[in-house]
Amino acid sequence: MIIISNRLITDFQNGYNEHTVQAQILKLMMEGREEFRYPSLQVLEFELNLRNLIVEAAVKLAHSGLRFLIFRESVCNEQYWQRTSEGGFVLREGVMPSEAIKDIYKNGHLYGTECATAMVIVYYKALLEIYGEQLFNRSFVRIHLMNWHYLDPKLREIGQIHKTSTFLPGDRVYFTNPDVDPKTPELQGENAIDLGGGLYYGHGVGIARAEAIINMLNQNRMPGATRSAYFMDVAARPDFTKLYNIMH
Amino acid sequence: MDRAIYRLRNLKERFTEVLYRDRNYAAQVLNHSTVPFALLYVSIPEIEAYNLYEKLNHRNKYAYDFCSEIAGGSSNFKQEKSPREKEIIRWIFRSGIVYDGLDSRFDRIIDVAAAVLIRQFNDLTILKPAIDIVFRRNKKGSFNHDLIWAVFSAHRPEVLKFIAEYLLSPDVRDRQLACRLLNIGFDNGQDNRTAYKKFISWLNENIKYINVGDFCQQLTSNPATYEVSLENKYLCKSVSNNLVTVDEEEKIRQFANLDDETKQMLCNYSNRLYRANRAQWRKWISLPLYRQIESTRRGGYE
Structure with missing residues (x-):
């Protein structure tokens, strides 16, 4: 259910075509048991648009050529990023943050990392689209890409998971693999962006249905494993109000 | 250069000299019970170039296959859960940790060996040395997430005790990491001993009732690691x-x-x-x- 300024919204008139991601999200929000609270209609609209851009950024990243590589073997375009000894990427001094994020999408084949870092890249790209270059570059002067570590305080919430029963396009979700083969710890789970319509983007598996992701994880379990990989009932969401306030 | 790695380079040079003179004797050298895993690891190019694999003993063949499997290439590796294989993986880990930092592939083998020992063989004797490696790597700024995941996957409160010892460290990086892993607030001004005593006293009171969970840094920035079962x-x-x-x-x-x-x-x-x-x-x-x-x-x- 949607609550704006403490009022339950039962009939939301919106201009979104019913096939858009925004319309899908609204429908799920209205029908779900979870409360989605907003201080104003503008914040809700901002969230809908940013979620749509997260979905778009995820689909584009899936087609960017970005490789799946473990942190120890991670690679990046050294013109824009500096690889750390841990395997993360730090924005090079003097490089525009917007240019560095765009380069990952343009020259994906020059980059390789694990699934969580790919999620962080998706969020940055979506924010770049909604903020525009100037505001984005002012807001994210330093970027350190490495799973949920070293997150910018403005994006801290994307590293925090919460139980939910209403999954929305643009959510970051997780498939866990409790009996993972110890030889492939990178497959202890798969981070994914909910794209809507039962599809997910997970770095390494691409765009797939939940069953395909679970099958891939199950193929990487230890001998004698008894537990299947499964979709966790948790989601991570940016603090949309905080991100909205940066724009206004 | 790390002293251990310097010694290893010397060992490797001597091994290569032997290899040029006598291939059979070189294989015997590698098969010796006191040889550390790291020597076998750095000798892999020679093992392949001089076709030494068939001359290796079971320990070395298994370790070689283990390395190939982790490297992702074709391998004869067959995972077995026998005491003999456990001893070999323990040899890889125990004799290997001295050379941690040799190169990233080597470190990955050490991490996988630890995870196999903990998750498949329930070997808790390696928890303490594995945690020491986690902290050593933290100071060097090298990757330690997989090893942290491996030690927590033992789901044992002893892990918390070993980590808590680093609350006493004079090095702030150790204390910071210990606080993060134990999910307690870091206060640089706090007396080390007080923080340690407080945690250990709480741990001793609750040790029988603590459920230790996974430490999955892939999932979240603040993995919940342990909780007391109130029931x-x-x-x-x-x-x-x-x-x-x-x-x-x-x-x-x-x-x-x-x-x-x-x-x-x-x-x-x-x-x-x-x-x-x-x-x-x-x-x-x-x-x-x-x-x-x-x-x-x-x-x-x-």
Whole structure:
């Protein structure tokens, strides 16, 4: 259910075509048991648009050529990023943050990392689209890409998971693999962006249905494993109000 | 250069000299029981170039295959859960950690060996050295997430104890990491000993009732690592003991309906009484729940 300024919204008139991601999200929000609270209609609209851009950024990243590589073997375009000894990427001094994020999408084949870092890249790209270059570059002067570590305080919430029963396009979700083969710890789970319509983007598996992701994880379990990989009932969401306030 | 790695380079040079003179003798050198895994690892190019694989003993063949499997190439590696294989993986880990930092592939092998020993062989003897490596790598700024994941996957409270020892470290990086892994706030101004004593005292009181979870940094920036099972603490029953009587089951059911504050009050009192006077505790725990609450609120059971 949607609550704006403490009022339950039962009939939301919106201009979104019913096939858009925004319309899908609204429908799920209205029908779900979870409360989605907003201080104003503008914040809700901002969230809908940013979620749509997260979905778009995820689909584009899936087609960017970005490789799946473990942190120890991670690679990046050294013109824009500096690889750390841990395997993360730090924005090079003097490089525009917007240019560095765009380069990952343009020259994906020059980059390789694990699934969580790919999620962080998706969020940055979506924010770049909604903020525009100037505001984005002012807001994210330093970027350190490495799973949920070293997150910018403005994006801290994307590293925090919460139980939910209403999954929305643009959510970051997780498939866990409790009996993972110890030889492939990178497959202890798969981070994914909910794209809507039962599809997910997970770095390494691409765009797939939940069953395909679970099958891939199950193929990487230890001998004698008894537990299947499964979709966790948790989601991570940016603090949309905080991100909205940066724009206004 | 690290002293151990410098010694390894010397060893490798001597091995290569032997290899140029006598291939059979070189294989015997590698097969010697005192040879560290790292020498086998750095000799892989020579093993392949001089076709030494068939001359290796079982330990070395298995270790070689283990490395190939992790490297992702074609390998003869067959995972077995026998004591013999466990000893080989333990050799890889135990003799290998001295050379941690040799190169990233080597470090990955060490991490995988630790994970196999903990997750498949339930070998808890390596927890302490594995945690030491985690902290050593932290100071060097090298990757330690997989090793952290491996040690927590033992799901043992001893892990917390070993980590807590780093709260006493004079190095701030150690104390910071220890606080993060133990999920306690870091305060640079705090006296090391006080922080350590406080944590250890809490741990000793609750050790039997702690469930240690996974530390999955892939999932979240703040992995929940451990929690006290209030039900177990209330019944003074270790989490490792899964057998529950019908009576206990009923008590747990009633206990579950209480608010958090009352739960906490009851389990703290139950635990204190259990340690102070076992006979009194038996009488107290057999009381109906409302009377347990009454007596605890009054300040104790007479």
